[in-house]
Amino acid sequence: MPEPLAPAASLTVDATRRRQMVMDLWVREVRRRWAARPYWVLMAGFVTLLVVHRFLVVAAVVVVLLAARILWWWTRLTRTLGRRLPDGQLVSVSRTADDQLLIRDSDEVWLPRGSAVLVERIGSMTVVHGRAISAYVPSALLSEADAAFLEGHGASAPAHETTEAAPDLPLSVELTPQVQAAMVAARRRSYLRSGEFGIVVAPLVMLVALSAFLAKPATTLLVAVACCLPMAVALNGMQRSCAALRRAYPVGHTLRARVDEDGLVLTMVHGALRVRWADYEAHRLGPRVVELRTRKGRPLRNLTLPLELFTPEAFQLLCTAVPTSF
Known part of the structure; x- marks a missing residue:
């Protein structure tokens, strides 16, 4: 005789339960990150040693950096779970x-x-x-x-x-190479025009320009080469975000959705999720895409969707819920 199926499982989160979850995740995070070896802390200690030549100062710098990093992991996990699983959820x-x-x-x-x-x-x-x-x-x-x-x-x-019931998803669009390319181009363009990228570029340009006026050519060249590193990191982040977008919306996948006053339900290749309008503060309409800007102002976290997915009624719901254009 087959085993009877269990009913839906549920529980209500309280502060004690959430603190235990944060603690468990934090301990895992510390162990995993420590096993990966914090080379950046050792590098900071080496630079400090070159400047001050005192081992006690170096040890203090390393300890403070490690403590700050560990505290940051705890704060980030507390904030994430507090938003996802508030008291009474x-x-x-x-x-x-x-x-x-x-x-x-x-x-x-x-x-x-x-x-x-x-x-x-x-x-x-x-x-x-x-x-x-x-x-x-x-x-x-x-x-x-x-x-x-x-x-x-x-x-x-x-x-x-x-x-x-299975989610009702009346909206659909097939992701062609042209649709995917438009989504990736919109993500890349949004980042390159953003203040987040500008904050990286502007100081580097000013530093190189200042070196050109005040320093020798060899020094200016070294400064320019050094400035290429943060620029490369920023551009690499953009390329990784675009690659993740391609994986999330592969060519040939039929993207399905349902739009309502609270948000939309969106299918991915493996599963579906609810996207809430409250997480976004503005939208931007492109030739073939619509972008939703996250409230955190992170352009690489913006939601990018093909415009063909939306009927006029569905798009009106989006504009009503996220009215400000950026």
Whole structure:
């Protein structure tokens, strides 16, 4: 006789539970980063030694930098989980009619079988490393059968009885090479025009110009070569973001969506997620794309979508919810 399916699992997050989740993730972060060896701290200590020639000062600098970095990890995790799992937030894991796991907290994520590369249990928190969409779930809600299902080597259906309807996604567009190229070009253009990139470029240009007027040609050349490093890092970040965009929206994929007053549900290659208008402060209309600017002002985190995905009614909902153009 087959084992009966379990009902949808749910729990309410409180401050104590969230602190434990933060602690578990923080300990994992410290161990993982420490194993990767903090070469940047050692380099800072070496530079300090060249300047002051005192080992006690060098040790103090290294300790302060390490403590600041560790404190930053704690602060970042606390802020992230506090926004995602505030006090009183109900978190649930359920099954849809088309055999997907629906993970619902302040966001909603639909994950089919095989959508995760790894399901990593870290004490009270489980991290689903998705092929396209990742999720943080309290470990008490995600069984071993659920983890096996997400990783693709478990049963053909998650071990929950069907409690949710499959998401209705009436909007669709096929991602052609032209559509993908337009999305990537919009992402690249948005970054190169942004203040974030300008903050990197402007001081470097001023430094090289000042060296040209005040220093010898050899010194100016060395300064220019040194300035190429932060510029290369900034451009590499842009290229990585564009590559991630291509992976998220590959050619041949049919992108489907549903738009409402709160946001939109968007399919990726492996799964679907809810995007909330509240996370964005402005939109920009391009020839073939529409961009939504994140409230954090990070152009490489903007949401870029093909304009062909939207009907006039759906686009009007977007403009009403995110009215300011940038």
